[in-house]
Amino acid sequence: MVRLLLAICFLPCAVMATPSMHSLLINGDFLKPITVMEQLEQQDKGTICDFDVDVEEGLLVYKISMINVETHRINKYEYRALDGTLLTEKSSAYASDDIGQVNAAKKLQAKHMKFSELVTLAIKNQQGYLTQAELDHDLSISYLELKLLNQDSRNTIAFDIETLRPLPLLKWD
Known part of the structure; x- marks a missing residue:
């Protein structure tokens, strides 16, 4: 019972000690x-086709998925953001729910x-830190959806691959 009480007392401190994504990005x-x-690339x-930033054990981790349309596979990678060290790599056949990303x-x-070129164009005049970028295809439009994090909020924008312009109808905060 004493261990349980001690664990409950120290749990908030442990949670508070974990840095937020924003604080790590500001650093x-x-x-x-x-x-x-x-x-x-x-x-x-x-x-x-997909990029995410995550915090694992107090460190920033980049999660990147890559589609190979010739082999019908998705390769997933995790990198330590600090130095770009590859942490994990997985490969699998893509499924029917991946068809939007494939298109x-x-x-x-x-x-x-390249994806990196598209992301660079999309965030050119944007404020904040890139935390997510994902290719998708919906309503006959292929686009890049991005999430940017700044001190005040999280912005989500969509960027049309065909016209290389933001999609105002899909822009929201």
Whole structure:
């Protein structure tokens, strides 16, 4: 019973000691996401279709998925944001619910663009830290959905792959 009470008393302190994503991003002690994306694009066949930032054990981790439309596979990677060290790598066949990303990846390939180039264009005049970027295809539009985190809020924007412009109808805060 004493152990349980001690655990309950110290739990809030342990939770409070875990740094938030925003505080880790403000610290700036990490490789830029675009740098890690570019390095992966040079090494692997396929198109990045998903990027996420996560906090694991107090460290920033980049999670990147890459679709290879020729082999029908998705490769998933986790990198330590601090130095770009590869932490995990998994590969699997893509499923029917991945078809939106597959179609958007094909559109991006048809434009002879890399995911990192598209993300760079999409965030050019935006404020905040990139925390998520994902290709999708819906309503006959292939687009990149991005989430940016700043001190006050989280912004989500959509960027049309065909026109290389923001989609105002899909822009929300």
